[in-house]
Amino acid sequence: MDRVQCVVVGAGVVGLACARALAQAGREALLLEAADAIGTGTSSRNSEVIHAGIYYPPGSLKGRFCVRGKVLLYDFCAAHGVSARRLGKLIVATDEAQVPRLSALVANAAALGVTDLVHISAEQARTMEPALSCVAAVHSPSSGMVDSHAYMLALQGEFEQAGGITVLHARVQQVVQEERGWRIETEDGTALACDSWVNCGGLRAPHLARAVQLRDAQQQTAWLARLPQHHYAKGNYFVLAGRAPFSRLVYPLPRPDALGTHFSLDQGGQARFGPDIEWLDTTDPDAIDYRVNPARLDDFYADIRHYWPALPEGALQPGYTGVRPKLHAQGEPAADFFIEGPDSHGLPGFVNLMGIESPGLTASMAIAEHVEVLLR
Numbered sequence: 001m002d003r004v005q006c007v008v009v010g011a012g013v014v015g016l017a018c019a020r021a022l023a024q025a026g027r028e029a030l031l032l033e034a035a036d037a038i039g040t041g042t043s044s045r046n047s048e049v050i051h052a053g054i055y056y057p058p059g060s061l062k063g064r065f066c067v068r069g070k071v072l073l074y075d076f077c078a079a080h081g082v083s084a085r086r087l088g089k090l091i092v093a094t095d096e097a098q099v100p101r102l103s104a105l106v107a108n109a110a111a112l113g114v115t116d117l118v119h120i121s122a123e124q125a126r127t128m129e130p131a132l133s134c135v136a137a138v139h140s141p142s143s144g145m146v147d148s149h150a151y152m153l154a155l156q157g158e159f160e161q162a163g164g165i166t167v168l169h170a171r172v173q174q175v176v177q178e179e180r181g182w183r184i185e186t187e188d189g190t191a192l193a194c195d196s197w198v199n200c201g202g203l204r205a206p207h208l209a210r211a212v213q214l215r216d217a218q219q220q221t222a223w224l225a226r227l228p229q230h231h232y233a234k235g236n237y238f239v240l241a242g243r244a245p246f247s248r249l250v251y252p253l254p255r256p257d258a259l260g261t262h263f264s265l266d267q268g269g270q271a272r273f274g275p276d277i278e279w280l281d282t283t284d285p286d287a288i289d290y291r292v293n294p295a296r297l298d299d300f301y302a303d304i305r306h307y308w309p310a311l312p313e314g315a316l317q318p319g320y321t322g323v324r325p326k327l328h329a330q331g332e333p334a335a336d337f338f339i340e341g342p343d344s345h346g347l348p349g350f351v352n353l354m355g356i357e358s359p360g361l362t363a364s365m366a367i368a369e370h371v372e373v374l375l376r
Contacts, residue, residue, distance in 0.1 A: 015200030045322030235275020341374030
């Protein structure tokens with residue numbers, strides 16, 4: 001049985017960033033991906049937004065890694081020729097009752113270390129975006145958009161330049177604790193020994209965590225008990241037929257379970273709206289229906305017309321969907337990233353990542369920094 005120093009499972013954006021960080025730190029690293037290409041899951045089904053760090057609770061991993069990751073991401077993209085545009089974002093209040101919530105967002109961002117948010121009036125907002133309807137707004141100049149696929153290719157390139165190897169069509173079925181290190185078993189019967197491994201399985205991460213087999217029965221029971229329950233929430237996107245109405249990101253005020261149906265631009269400049277949030281009744285990633293739900297269309301028109309009343313009837317077309325890995329159920333408070341290393345769970349050479357949803361793309365390089373430290 002072959003042996004390597006470190007295995008990262010899952011070649012989404014976070015897995016790629018972690019593999020790169022580990023290889024550049026001098027580890028012999030292998031990156032295993034179940035699909036036939038990198039980044040085909042959640043990493044390729046999102047808004048590609050670079051988040052400033054506005055919404056997350058101070059002290060949370062989401063807040064900490066978003067703010068740090070944004071800096072690392074912009075710097076990395078500039079150094080590697082990856083498109084990362086500081087478009088800026090307007091968060092809008094569409095009635096007077098919402099205005100105090102804008103101030104609360106600015107205060108929360110400041111507590112996270114983000115101090116460049118600016119209150120602007122409705123007139124100032126319309127000067128920036130003439131088609132916009134609001135009573136007040138907050139401008140976030142450091143928010144932007146990244147070409148996520150080019151970013152992932154650049155991460156893979158640096159990982160492999162540092163000696164790492166990417167293996168596709170390698171779905172991990174079980175991970176077994178051994179006297180020395182771990183044994184990774186894939187569905188095709190391949191077994192691989194390693195000193196350490198990182199679970200970056202995305203939507204499959206909870207299933208992979210529960211497939212870990214420990215040598216001690218009591219420890220096995222305790223391990224399974226500490227894992228959080230997981231849920232999936234689908235996000236539908238609709239694209240606009242016609243010219244984009246705005247040149248910046250436009251976000252309504254966040255809802256309890258999502259950031260609201262916002263406006264963004266794809267890499268070709270086409271306008272898109274979404275995601276909404278549609279809780280799924282399955283926790284099987286193979287059972288997910290990725291088709292856009294046409295029943296959501298009326299809600300999209302209603303939500304968008306709060307800040308763009310001129311949206312023409314019939315202008316929205318089905319775009320694509322993504323699925324968020326959630327660690328809280330519908331109606332529960334939003335959960336933080338779940339990232340545990342040996343100091344937390346007591347299993348040497350293992351870092352477990354679950355619930356890496358937004359702002360996971362922005363936070364990816366900061367998460368990777370943290371994972372590398374946890375495995376030292």
